[in-house]
Amino acid sequence: QAKQQGRNRFQFFQPVKDQPDQAHKRELVRIREAIEGDELRLHVQPRVDMRSGRVVGVEALVRWEHPERGLLPPGEFLPLMEGDELLHDLDWWVMDRALRLLEDWRSAGLDLTMSLNLSACSLQDTGFVAALQEMLAQHPSIDPAHLLFEIIESEALRDIETTASVIRACAVLGVQFALDGFGNGYASLTDFRCLPAQVVKIDQTVVRDILRSRDGRNLVKGVIGIANAFQREVIAEGVESAAHGLLLMDLGCTLAQGYGIADPMAPEQLASWIKGFRPPQLWTDRPDVDWT
Numbered sequence: 001q002a003k004q005q006g007r008n009r010f011q012f013f014q015p016v017k018d019q020p021d022q023a024h025k026r027e028l029v030r031i032r033e034a035i036e037g038d039e040l041r042l043h044v045q046p047r048v049d050m051r052s053g054r055v056v057g058v059e060a061l062v063r064w065e066h067p068e069r070g071l072l073p074p075g076e077f078l079p080l081m082e083g084d085e086l087l088h089d090l091d092w093w094v095m096d097r098a099l100r101l102l103e104d105w106r107s108a109g110l111d112l113t114m115s116l117n118l119s120a121c122s123l124q125d126t127g128f129v130a131a132l133q134e135m136l137a138q139h140p141s142i143d144p145a146h147l148l149f150e151i152i153e154s155e156a157l158r159d160i161e162t163t164a165s166v167i168r169a170c171a172v173l174g175v176q177f178a179l180d181g182f183g184n185g186y187a188s189l190t191d192f193r194c195l196p197a198q199v200v201k202i203d204q205t206v207v208r209d210i211l212r213s214r215d216g217r218n219l220v221k222g223v224i225g226i227a228n229a230f231q232r233e234v235i236a237e238g239v240e241s242a243a244h245g246l247l248l249m250d251l252g253c254t255l256a257q258g259y260g261i262a263d264p265m266a267p268e269q270l271a272s273w274i275k276g277f278r279p280p281q282l283w284t285d286r287p288d289v290d291w292t
């Protein structure tokens with residue numbers, strides 16, 4: 001009787017336990033179809049040098065144009081791909097699309113740097129650098145210095161030795177790296193020292209409250225100071241207003257991106273956006289503001 005009950009219970013629980021797994025597998029199959037079926041889109045968010053008012057580059061941000069659910073941000077599908085090799089396919093899809101865009105822009109006379117967000121799995125892939133080299137060889141008109149790979153700080157730290165050696169190997173090809181999400185609380189200063197990324201991106205959570213809190217300003221000042229001490233370039237993300245930008249310039253950071261400058265957009269819109277862009281008066285006048 002007990003055995004019978006046990007078996008019944010077993011049969012009852014089995015499908016319940018398997019269900020999320022099955023659903024997850026189905027979602028991965030669907031994402032694979034999206035990659036292969038041309039449903040992914042690469043949007044770009046302009047990056048400006050606030051001091052000169054020039055657009056210096058863009059960050060590529062993937063979206064999924066889902067036939068039923070509309071344009072999905074990466075937060076809706078990247079987490080599902082975590083730990084799956086599909087992420088690797090996504091990275092190469094992004095790379096291919098990005099290099100084509102760079103070629104188009106170059107022939108249109110636009111001299112821009114393209115930031116790409118790289119998954120941790122690509123860093124772990126021993127064939128990554130060779131594959132990158134091959135891909136660059138297929139696009140000889142592109143200057144590798146116009147590519148900047150962004151890696152999330154916490155992911156870069158997962159295997160710091162491997163990350164450092166990939167960064168070094170890419171530097172030989174002329175491709176640069178940025179630590180994304182910097183200042184958001186993972187890297188120790190020792191870790192930072194060991195990662196030869198040429199650029200740091202101050203995390204939007206850190207940038208967000210610089211106007212409201214003196215501690216927030218001190219934190220950004222410190223992050224910029226550390227980056228400068230190591231000769232790393234600094235980019236601020238999450239610049240949501242002209243005032244944020246002005247304060248960042250006062251703190252020593254001139255490269256910025258954020259909704260206060262431009263939202264991510266379809267690449268076809270970029271040229272006309274650049275044509276119409278005028279830096280806010282707050283930046284050109286550079287008023288002396290007492291932020292304390």
Ligand code: C2E
Nearest residue numbers: 061062073074075094117118119238239240258259260264
């Ligand atoms: P991230 O690389 O830190 O990208 C910045 C995110 O902040 C983007 O969200 C962007 O749309 C958003 N953002 C831009 N300006 C502002 C602002 O002023 N305020 C605020 N609050 N947010 C702003 P998105 O596009 O949803 O991307 C989220 C994350 O997904 C990215 O964070 C990146 O880690 C990842 N991701 C995006 N595209 C790719 C990709 O092609 N490949 C990989 N592997 N990861 C990607």
Ligand code: MG
Nearest residue numbers: 059117150180
């Ligand atoms: Mg990024």
Ligand code: MG
Nearest residue numbers: 180181201237
């Ligand atoms: Mg970021």
